[in-house]
Amino acid sequence: MSEERPGRQHRPARAVTVVVIGAGQAGLAMSHYLGRAGIEHVLLERGEVGNAWRHERWDSLRLLTPNWQCRLPGLRYAGPDPDGFMSMPQVVDFLGDYARRLSAPVQAGTRVRSVRPADDGYRVITDRGEWRCRAVVIASGAFNLPRVPALDRALPASVDRLTPGEYRHPGQLAPGGVLVVGASATGLQLADEFQRAGHAVTLSVGEHVRLPRRYRGRDIQWWLEAAGIHDQRFDEVDDIERARRLPSPQLAGGDVPATLDLNALSARGVRLVGRLVGLQETRLQFSGSLSAHCAAADLKLGRLLDTLDAWARTRGLEGCLEAPERFPPTRLPNVPCLGLDLARGEIRTVLWATGYRPDYSWLQVPVLDRKGQLRHHGGVVDAPGLYVLGLPFLRRRKSSFIHGADDDARELSAHLVAWLARDHRHGAMPRGLPTALGA
Numbered sequence: 340m341s342e343e344r345p346g347r348q349h350r351p352a353r354a355v356t357v358v359v360i361g362a363g364q365a366g367l368a369m370s371h372y373l374g375r376a377g378i379e380h381v382l383l384e385r386g387e388v389g390n391a392w393r394h395e396r397w398d399s400l401r402l403l404t405p406n407w408q409c410r411l412p413g414l415r416y417a418g419p420d421p422d423g424f425m426s427m428p429q430v431v432d433f434l435g436d437y438a439r440r441l442s443a444p445v446q447a448g449t450r451v452r453s454v455r456p457a458d459d460g461y462r463v464i465t466d467r468g469e470w471r472c473r474a475v476v477i478a479s480g481a482f483n484l485p486r487v488p489a490l491d492r493a494l495p496a497s498v499d500r501l502t503p504g505e506y507r508h509p510g511q512l513a514p515g516g517v518l519v520v521g522a523s524a525t526g527l528q529l530a531d532e533f534q535r536a537g538h539a540v541t542l543s544v545g546e547h548v549r550l551p552r553r554y555r556g557r558d559i560q561w562w563l564e565a566a567g568i569h570d571q572r573f574d575e576v577d578d579i580e581r582a583r584r585l586p587s588p589q590l591a592g593g594d595v596p597a598t599l600d601l602n603a604l605s606a607r608g609v610r611l612v613g614r615l616v617g618l619q620e621t622r623l624q625f626s627g628s629l630s631a632h633c634a635a636a637d638l639k640l641g642r643l644l645d646t647l648d649a650w651a652r653t654r655g656l657e658g659c660l661e662a663p664e665r666f667p668p669t670r671l672p673n674v675p676c677l678g679l680d681l682a683r684g685e686i687r688t689v690l691w692a693t694g695y696r697p698d699y700s701w702l703q704v705p706v707l708d709r710k711g712q713l714r715h716h717g718g719v720v721d722a723p724g725l726y727v728l729g730l731p732f733l734r735r736r737k738s739s740f741i742h743g744a745d746d747d748a749r750e751l752s753a754h755l756v757a758w759l760a761r762d763h764r765h766g767a768m769p770r771g772l773p774t775a776l777g778a
Contacts, residue, residue, distance in 0.1 A: 352469040355381050356759065358461070359476040360454075362388045362445045364411060364434060365729030366478035368744035370443045371412045372752035378759070382443055382478075383465060385450045389434035391480060395504045396427045399532060401592030403524055404560050404740055411437055412745045422558070424592025430741075455703035460724055474724035474755055477713075481730045481739065483698035487691050488520075490618045495681055499688045503529065506690065509536035513687045516540070518623070518679070520615050521692030522547045523586035527599050529690055531591070534609050541679070541686065542604060544629055545614035548588040549636040549669070552598045554647065556661040559590070566650040569737035570746075573717050576732075583732045586694070601633065601669050612676045621682040625675075633669035641665060697730070718751045724758060726751050 357373060359366045362384035373380045387393060401424040402409070409416040409425060414437050425433065438445060446467070453464045460473035485502040494500060499513055503525050509532060519530040522544040534540045550559050563569050576582050591599040605611055613629035648663050679686060699707060706714050706722050714721040717734045728747055729739065737743030 350468045352462070352471045354471045355379050356472060357381075357474045357476060357755065358383060358463045358470050358472045359478055360451055360463075361478035361480060361729070362438065362443065362447070363391060363478065363480060363729065364389075364741045364744045365480070365748065366476070367434065367437055367441065367443055368411055368748035369476050369478060369728055369752055371441055372748050373755075374441065374443075376752065376756050378752075378756060380444065381470065382445045383449045383451055383463070383470075384445055384447050387447050388438045388443075388445060389431045391482065392427055392430045392434065395482075397503065397506050397529070397532075398427075398508045400427055400528070401425065402430065402741075403587070403590045403592055404742065405558050405592075408560055408564070408740070408742050409433060410742050410745065412748065414440065423594075424596065451701050453701050453703050456722075461704075473759060474726070476751075476755070477702075477720075477725070477727040478729050479697070481697050482695035484696050485691060486694045486696055488615070488693060490615075491689075491691065493618050494689065495621060497684070498681055498686060501688065501690050503690070503692055504695075509533060509538070512536070512538060515687030516685050517688045517690060518543065518686045519690045519692055521545070521586075521694065522589070522601065523692065523694075524588060524590055526690075526692035527589050527601075527604065528591050529692060530604055530609055531599060531607070533690075534604070534607055538688075539608075539610075539685075540604075541610045541612055541676075542601075543612050543615045543625060544601065544632055545626075546632055547586055547601075547636050549600055549640045550588040550590055550643075551600075551640075551666060552590060552596050554644065555651075555663060558596070562647050564737075566647055568646075569735065569740075569743070571736045573732060573734050579732065582736075583730070585731075598666075600666075602667060605670055610676065611672060612679075621680055623679045623681060623686075625677050625679075627675060627677060629675060630671055633671060637668045718747060719754060724755075726755060 356378050357380035359369050359380055359382045362382045366382050370380065370382055384390060406416045406418060406423050406425060407421040450466045451463060452466060454475055455462050457471060461475050463470040463472060463475065485504055487502065491500055516539040517533045518541045519526050520543040522542055526542065530540050530542045552559060554562055573579050589600050601611060611629060613626035615623060616626045617624040644665065651657060651660055699711065704722050704725065706720050706725065708714055713727055715727055718727050720727055728751060731739045734747045734750065735743060738747050
């Protein structure tokens, strides 16, 4: 985002108590609680409500979570298919309906150009004028800018490249082979879609989280929620930074939900290779760590299933669940592929499923670390009156899911309201949530 333009005429600055940046599930959940507390606020949205779901997802994408898990404060899924998985248009409708029910004060089509400190709070400068506020909530999400490796620039011109945010349907791809780099949920789903569309697919695999779609007759999300794993808090984890960097689990939704893992893909003809580590002239180089990454994922899956089985026994649920099972280890190629020569024309497209990062280029407040990440404690940013919502494992493992926005927004809004009640000009900003709020 660009800076404000000197000399450009703007309408007089408008005043509001809180500016929320973003009108996705996190911003709307915060609006619910601020409205309930009687706090005047506005949501600034660069596009429309649910803009990323509307414009930055591929056509066939479904949520990884079942419909019964789609809930926000004051709204739960009430449709005819609780065990189904929403398509992107359905997610957009769900969020739009929620915004209308809230009468959320959304300023659509408003791009934030900068946020900077002011004597009494913050100046929020947009392409449609300026706002003055006491507090700012950043709810613009964690998936703003694709993480594309530097070697992308060295690929030959004969090879197309895409990110998931640019991809919509297989018709975009040139005829020929596709290399998908990254084996989290996105990488697996797109590798599967490309292979079904008739492309020869090579999947570059690094660290990943393997999960079955269903276990003992229940969706895996039922287990993670019922056993309390989704509710694990950020201050209960030994290494929260690593936990926040974990890739999304290998899951997919669909009309007939099924496990989508490396075994399923290799059985359909997808070639598995190790992590992409370099390009020597026209030859792509892959790590020999494929077996180690797969063994680690298999081991962690087994430990998780042991934990879930133990939980079921302690709750006396054995009689209403199917028998425990364990899944075959990941099948590996007999001979690992350590390189591919692009000059042979075998690969025509590279899809970078290598993750995303937030965009804070507009944030003119000294709260970023040396890696460009926000310094925060469970969403309370290291600046008075500045908060963030919607990041992975912000306050709980479920933070980045639609249903995870409720608890985080409730707690952070309570912190914000308590902070506003103080004369923050003469006192230090409270670092954690009040004990009564469970921090």
